[in-house]
Amino acid sequence: MDVGVQCLYCHSNALRGQSAGLPTIFKCMDCHQQMEPKTDGEKQLQLAEYAVSGQPVKWVPVAIQPNFVYFSHRVHLAGGVNCETCHGEVGKMTVARPVVTQNMGWCLSCHKNLDSEHFVKLFNCATCHK
DSSP: OOOOOOHHHHOGGGGTSSSOOOOOHHHHHHHHTTSOHHHHHHHHHHHHHHHHHTOOOOOOOSOOOOTTBOOOHHHHHHTTOOHHHHHOOGGGOSSOOOOSOOSHHHHHHHHTTSOHHHHHHHTSGGGTBO
């Protein structure tokens, strides 16, 4: 179900930092309370329960990097990389799931197409490994 919501509407921290961040329950409810119950009824009820109880949503992480890897969404967005490049078309997924194996080889396969200045910087291990 693709409702046309841009990734950055819910994950606005991606423009500012390393992590894309997670929306608050109130941000979720802004949209979900307006959806037709027949298409989103179960999710609406679950979100409403979280909102009423004040409990945080128990999100299931789908794209986690090891602690020794530094990754910045901000840098990639500024470089023109779309969210879908790494995360797939999440708006069309019923449940978010990884679409690629995000490992060093996968990252380098994309980065090798960059200009020589950025290519050299990326082969300095400390750029990504802290």
